[in-house]
Amino acid sequence: MLYNLSSDMFPAGDRKPLEIVVKRKAFRTSSGALSEVLRDVSLTIESGKVYALVGPSGSGKTTLLRIIIGLDKDFEGSIVMPQKPRIGMVFQEPRLLPWRSVFDNLRLAAPQAGDKEIVEIAADLGLSEHLKHFPGELSLGLARRVALARAFVVKPDLLVLDEPFVSLDILLAERLRDELATLVERTQVTTLLVTHGIEEAVRLADSILLLGGRPTGIMARIDIKTPRHAMTDAYAAEIQAQIGAIFAAAS
Amino acid sequence: MLRVLSLLILIAIWQIIATMANSLLLPEPAAVLGTMVREARSGALFFNLGMTLARVVVSFGIAMLFGTLFGIAMGRNRTLDKLADPWLVVLLNLPALVIIVLAYIWIGLTETAAIIAVALNKLPNTTVTIREGARALDPGLQEMATMFAMPWQTRFRHVLLPQLAPYIAAATRSGLSLVWKIVLVAELLGRPNGIGFEIYTAFQLFDVKLLLAYALPFIAIMLGIEALVVQPFERHVSRWRQKAA
Numbered sequence: 251m252l253y254n255l256s257s258d259m260f261p262a263g264d265r266k267p268l269e270i271v272v273k274r275k276a277f278r279t280s281s282g283a284l285s286e287v288l289r290d291v292s293l294t295i296e297s298g299k300v301y302a303l304v305g306p307s308g309s310g311k312t313t314l315l316r317i318i319i320g321l322d323k324d325f326e327g328s329i330v331m332p333q334k335p336r337i338g339m340v341f342q343e344p345r346l347l348p349w350r351s352v353f354d355n356l357r358l359a360a361p362q363a364g365d366k367e368i369v370e371i372a373a374d375l376g377l378s379e380h381l382k383h384f385p386g387e388l389s390l391g392l393a394r395r396v397a398l399a400r401a402f403v404v405k406p407d408l409l410v411l412d413e414p415f416v417s418l419d420i421l422l423a424e425r426l427r428d429e430l431a432t433l434v435e436r437t438q439v440t441t442l443l444v445t446h447g448i449e450e451a452v453r454l455a456d457s458i459l460l461l462g463g464r465p466t467g468i469m470a471r472i473d474i475k476t477p478r479h480a481m482t483d484a485y486a487a488e489i490q491a492q493i494g495a496i497f498a499a500a501s
Numbered sequence: 502m503l504r505v506l507s508l509l510i511l512i513a514i515w516q517i518i519a520t521m522a523n524s525l526l527l528p529e530p531a532a533v534l535g536t537m538v539r540e541a542r543s544g545a546l547f548f549n550l551g552m553t554l555a556r557v558v559v560s561f562g563i564a565m566l567f568g569t570l571f572g573i574a575m576g577r578n579r580t581l582d583k584l585a586d587p588w589l590v591v592l593l594n595l596p597a598l599v600i601i602v603l604a605y606i607w608i609g610l611t612e613t614a615a616i617i618a619v620a621l622n623k624l625p626n627t628t629v630t631i632r633e634g635a636r637a638l639d640p641g642l643q644e645m646a647t648m649f650a651m652p653w654q655t656r657f658r659h660v661l662l663p664q665l666a667p668y669i670a671a672a673t674r675s676g677l678s679l680v681w682k683i684v685l686v687a688e689l690l691g692r693p694n695g696i697g698f699e700i701y702t703a704f705q706l707f708d709v710k711l712l713l714a715y716a717l718p719f720i721a722i723m724l725g726i727e728a729l730v731v732q733p734f735e736r737h738v739s740r741w742r743q744k745a746a
Contacts, residue, residue: 339648400649
C-alpha cells in the first residue's frame, strides 16, 4: 500500500539538532499558589530520528509538547531550533474543520501541495474513498487518519504526535501504528511522539524518554538499536518489561 | 400548504369582521386590494416600497458589519469587553424613538441621520449575538490553524466565519424584522417618502385602506427575503451538519 511517499519528499539533510531545555514550568492554581509541573527537562532532537515521550497521565507530557511546538511560551528555559521547522502536528483530538471535506481539510493545511500529492498521501493512509466526506461522517479512526494525513501533506521537518492512538480499539490502534511506522521509515521524518502506551513507543521510537517524578523530569532514556522493521516481538516485550520496571520502581 | 391555509383563514376572519363592522375604519380585503392596485398603477407604491427597502438594506448592512466586528473584538478581548459593555447596555436600553429624534436634531432631517439612527438601533443587538459566538470559538481549531501556519484570510474564511455563521444567521433573522419596523418610525418622523411617510399621511386622513395598502406589500417583501435569502443562506452554511451522522 505504501508506495508513494519517498524520503526525498522530506529532506532531512544534515540539519542541526533541536535543543530543548525547560528549566522550570509552573502553573498558577486557582488558589493562587504556583504548582511546578516540569523541572530540568532537556532533550536533543536529532534529525531523522523518532523520539517517544512516555509517562503516566497527568505527568506533564502534553505540557512539555506544547512548549516544544511553541504553543506555550510561559516557561523558564530555551528552545533552540537551527531554523524554524515546519511542524506537522497531530493533536490528541483530530481537530478537523467540520464544515470542510476531507480533501479541503488537507488542502487548507498545505496550500502549496499539489492535488496529486494530497491524493497520494490520502491513499497511503487509506482515505481514498473518503476525500469528499465531511469529518462528521467519519469514525474516530478515520478522522485520526485524516489528521495524520494533514500532518504529512505539509512535508514537515518535524512530525509531532500527541497520543495519536488513544481511545481507538486495540486492533485499529495496532494497524494504524504499523502504517505510521512504515510512513515514518519511508519519509525519514524527524518525529516526536507523546504517549502513555509503552508498546507503541517501543514499536515506533529510536529513543524513548521516560517522564516521571514530581515535578516531572526525565527519569531515563532508552535507545533502541534494532531497526523498526527488524524488531521481534520478544525484543519488544523485553524493552517493555524494562520500562515497566523503571516506572514501578519510581512509583 | 398548511401555511397557505392559515393565511387564507386569517383573510376570511378579516372579511367576516369587516362585513359585520361595516365601517370605513376596517375596510374589506377587496377594498384594500383595490387601493393597492391604484397605488401600484401610479407607481407611488413601488417608489415608496423601494425607498424603504433601500433604507432597510443600507442600515441593516451597516449594523451587521460593525456589529459583527465589535462582537468579534469584544468576544475575543476581555479588557475591551469590560470597557465597552456598559456602552452596549446603554445603547440596548435606549428607546429607538430617542435615538431617531436625537439623530434628527443633531444631524438634521437627512437621509444620513435616518440611516445612522436605524443602524445604531440594531448595532448593539448584533454585537451581543456575535459576541456570544466569538466567546464560543473552539480554541482547538485556533491552535490547529496556528500550527499549520494558515494565513489570516484562510483563518477568517474557513475557521472563524463557519463558527460564527449560526450567530450571524440569528442576528440577521431578528435584525431584518427589527430594522424595518424602526425604518418606518424614522420615515414617519422625518422623511418625505417611504412606507412610514405614507402611513403617516394615511393616519392624518384616517385612511385605513391606504395604510394597509402600503403595510401589507412590505410585509410580503420581508417574508420573501426571509424565505428566499435568509433560509437558503442558513441551509448553505449548515449543510455539513445535515450530512453528519
